[in-house]
Amino acid sequence: MSKSLKTWLQVAIFAATGAASALPALPAQTTVASAVQQALAPAQPAQVALSADTLAVTRTGRSVIARATAYNSLGGQTDGTPHITATGTRTRPGVVALSRDLLRTFPYGTRVQIQDLSGRYNFGNQVFIVEDTMAARKVNSIDIWLPSYSQAIAFGARQVRITALR
Structure with a gap:
């Protein structure tokens, strides 16, 4: 008996004896559909805790260490429209401008918290929003x-x- 015929017979006997049923079964279609829906579901919203005066949001996003300065709406410190941000909103407390390299990490509209590493200035739980460019x-x-x-x-x-808030 040739080697290929012998191999074919072994496969046929294996299948005929029910040994093929020892292979693990594929998951049911409903299980697969459920797993796909869970994978495609939007991320859970940020955990929010209310306190007496402030709204605290979990700091679980990206974080970088950067040089911080401050500016105000004087023509000499900005472009020709000192009260308008790069996103078209008006300047106000809580607005920050980022250098263009940090805008890749924290795009416009990102809510961030800032921690002074020297400890001289306490921002508390204040939430800032990225709306301007340096x-x-x-x-x-x-x-x-x-x-x-x-x-x-x-x-x-x-x-x-700088830590992004989720």
Whole structure:
């Protein structure tokens, strides 16, 4: 008997004796459909906890350390439209501008929290929103909008941790 005929007979006997049923069964169609729906479901919303005065959101997003400065709506510190951000909104407390390299990590509309690494300035649980862009020459930097020139000067420059909120 040739080797190929012998192999074919072994396969036929294997199948005929029911040994093929020892192979694991494929999952039911409903199980597959359920798994696909769970995989495609949107992510769960951020965990939100209400306290007496503030709204705390979990800080579970990306985080970077950057140089922070402050700016206000003076023509000398901005372009020709000092009260309008890059996204077309008006400047106000809670608005930040990012250098273009950080905009890849934190695109417009991202809500962030800022932690001063020197410990001199406490932002608390304040939530900032990325709505503006810094000059092209700036890298790894964040600019926080403050209402007055004196506040911006007093803020100075410092290292901060920027964390995206989910």
